[in-house]
Amino acid sequence: MSIKALTIAGKKLRSRLFLGTGKFSSPEIMARALEASGAEVVTVALRRVELDNPQDDILSHIDRAKYLLLPNTSGARDANEAVRIARLAREASGINWLKLEVTPEPNYLLPDPVETLRAAETLVKEGFVVLPYINADPILAKRLQDIGCAAVMPLGAPIGTGRGVKTADQIRIIVEQATVPVVVDAGLGLPSHVCQSFELGADAVLVNTAVAVAKDPVAMAQAFRLAVEASLQSIAAGPMEESEKASASSPLTGFLR
Amino acid sequence: MDRKIEITVNGEKLALASEVRLGDFMEQRGLPPSSVVERNGQVIPKDRRHLVILRDGDVLEIVRLVGGG
Numbered sequence: 222m223s224i225k226a227l228t229i230a231g232k233k234l235r236s237r238l239f240l241g242t243g244k245f246s247s248p249e250i251m252a253r254a255l256e257a258s259g260a261e262v263v264t265v266a267l268r269r270v271e272l273d274n275p276q277d278d279i280l281s282h283i284d285r286a287k288y289l290l291l292p293n294t295s296g297a298r299d300a301n302e303a304v305r306i307a308r309l310a311r312e313a314s315g316i317n318w319l320k321l322e323v324t325p326e327p328n329y330l331l332p333d334p335v336e337t338l339r340a341a342e343t344l345v346k347e348g349f350v351v352l353p354y355i356n357a358d359p360i361l362a363k364r365l366q367d368i369g370c371a372a373v374m375p376l377g378a379p380i381g382t383g384r385g386v387k388t389a390d391q392i393r394i395i396v397e398q399a400t401v402p403v404v405v406d407a408g409l410g411l412p413s414h415v416c417q418s419f420e421l422g423a424d425a426v427l428v429n430t431a432v433a434v435a436k437d438p439v440a441m442a443q444a445f446r447l448a449v450e451a452s453l454q455s456i457a458a459g460p461m462e463e464s465e466k467a468s469a470s471s472p473l474t475g476f477l478r
Numbered sequence: 479m480d481r482k483i484e485i486t487v488n489g490e491k492l493a494l495a496s497e498v499r500l501g502d503f504m505e506q507r508g509l510p511p512s513s514v515v516e517r518n519g520q521v522i523p524k525d526r527r528h529l530v531i532l533r534d535g536d537v538l539e540i541v542r543l544v545g546g547g
Contacts, residue, residue, distance in 0.1 A: 241545075241547030242546060243544075244545070264546060264547055266545065266547075267543060268541060268542065268544045270513045270542050272509070275507075275508055278542070279545055280512055280543060290543075309521055309541055310543070312514040313512065313513070313542060313543050314543060381547075427547070429546075430547070
């Protein structure tokens with residue numbers, strides 16, 4: 222069964238698993254997890270250089286020929302900060318793809334819809350390929366796709382919680398009306414959450430913490446890769462329909478009486 | 479170029495003996511070449527670092543890519 226490639230902003234992607242690079246115990250383990258995950262799109266963040274302690278460069282551990290960097294605007298509390306971070310991230314990464322996130326509130330890191338939309342308007346005009354991280358709000362998703370975002374990234378649950386796809390009903394509506402790819406981002410803790418996302422109709426998923434903090438991140442990266450493959454193959458294979466009543470799997474004739 | 483200046487880098491005030499080119503400042507401080515600089519709100523392209531002269535009162539943000547989701 223062949224699985225169609227995902228295309229975002231004209232770029233054909235070989236994997237529908239996006240992997241974050243945060244929270245790994247070492248750059249070496251991160252690099253091995255990336256490899257095991259089969260991911261092509263990998264997210265990175267932008268932070269101040271420590272003047273007294275300039276550290277190792279993450280880019281020396283990511284093969285740019287193999288991976289597409291997706292810088293994020295994490296830490297931005299409003300649209301203006303997000304736009305500043307985006308411009309710096311473009312200069313640092315050399316690419317114009319951007320995971321736009323504006324999370325002013327520290328306890329749940331929920332994205333601010335108003336500031337996200339404002340920032341997206343500016344960044345799309347400046348030529349960025351904008352993938353906004355949003356709460357699973359179908360109206361907001363539509364507004365963002367209408368102004369030219371390249372995808373939408375609704376959350377399953379708050380970042381780093383591993384609670385799964387708590388927003389399933391809204392994600393189904395987002396998918397139903399989407400004209401751009403839908404990437405379920407945040408809150409996915411287990412490979413089964415990945416399967417659920419694809420079964421809801423998502424085009425891709427983004428995982429970070431679930432892999433990075435696993436006891437064996439490399440093995441977990443592979444588990445997520447397999448979940449993505451299993452989900453896509455099952456969708457391509459045409460799953461059965463649910464029914465209320467039982468339907469025998471064994472023949473209903475020739476019973477011993 | 480021998481006037482003392484004070485600049486702000488990543489929120490920290492720094493006194494410098496004289497005006498200095500941004501590229502030289504970064505080299506002297508051992509900052510990674512992969513880092514990028516915003517000066518007074520404007521991104522300085524990497525290839526212009528050696529043209530920009532830091533002036534008294536300049537506010538710099540020097541950032542780099544790190545692991546993140």
